Amino acid sequence: MHSGNICIGGFMCSGKTSVGRELSRRLGWEFLDTDTVIEQRAGMPVPRIFAELGEPVFRRFEFEVVSEAVGGSNRVVSLGGGALVNTELRNRVLANACLVILDVRAETVLCRAERQKGARPLLDSGTVHSLMAKRTSAYAACHLRVATDEFPVNAVADRILANIPLTGTLTGTDTIRAAAETLCVPA
Numbered sequence: 001m002h003s004g005n006i007c008i009g010g011f012m013c014s015g016k017t018s019v020g021r022e023l024s025r026r027l028g029w030e031f032l033d034t035d036t037v038i039e040q041r042a043g044m045p046v047p048r049i050f051a052e053l054g055e056p057v058f059r060r061f062e063f064e065v066v067s068e069a070v071g072g073s074n075r076v077v078s079l080g081g082g083a084l085v086n087t088e089l090r091n092r093v094l095a096n097a098c099l100v101i102l103d104v105r106a107e108t109v110l111c112r113a114e115r116q117k118g119a120r121p122l123l124d125s126g127t128v129h130s131l132m133a134k135r136t137s138a139y140a141a142c143h144l145r146v147a148t149d150e151f152p153v154n155a156v157a158d159r160i161l162a163n164i165p166l167t168g169t170l171t172g173t174d175t176i177r178a179a180a181e182t183l184c185v186p187a
């Protein structure tokens with residue numbers, strides 16, 4: 001059994017938390033949603049952290065919490081959509097976890113976000129397309145890329161478990177790069 005971690009990344013509303021929770025249930029691994037840990041640490045919900053402390057403070061919490069999360073083992077970690085923008089943090093994730101990116105179309109994000117208004121400070125109809133374009137490079141390096149738009153959580157989890165290396169240990173960026181080349185499948 002893989003002795004590392006699985007990290008789930010991707011744009012807001014791609015289903016990272018639901019898929020991460022389902023994977024952890026199936027594998028019997030610990031589940032961590034980094035936004036939830038940040039909220040516990042800050043003592044307030046994410047929108048309030050952005051409004052009262054500012055995004056740079058949120059990003060500092062995020063750096064700390066994600067680094068700690070991938071420092072453990074046998075964990076499924078759902079990341080916030082912006083966590084991989086920081087190159088140093090992205091490299092830590094790639095070095096310590098199998099990184100799965102959930103792909104989602106802008107139209108799907110807008111539709112899902114409508115149901116959870118106010119939960120995501122960076123999300124409003126004017127910014128989804130441009131923010132998504134800016135995030136392309138942050139989501140480019142990964143071990144597996146899975147499309148989510150038309151698929152229920154269970155189907156996404158099936159696809160992930162069928163494609164990630166659950167035997168052996170992923171260590172070092174060379175292994176990660178090799179794995180990324182062989183495992184990244186088009187969405």
Ligand code: S3P
Pocket residue numbers: 010011012013016035046079080081082083119120121122
């Ligand atoms: C953010 C995504 C959010 C949360 C914060 C910032 C982003 O998480 O971390 O609002 O920069 O994309 P989700 O992707 O889980 O919504």
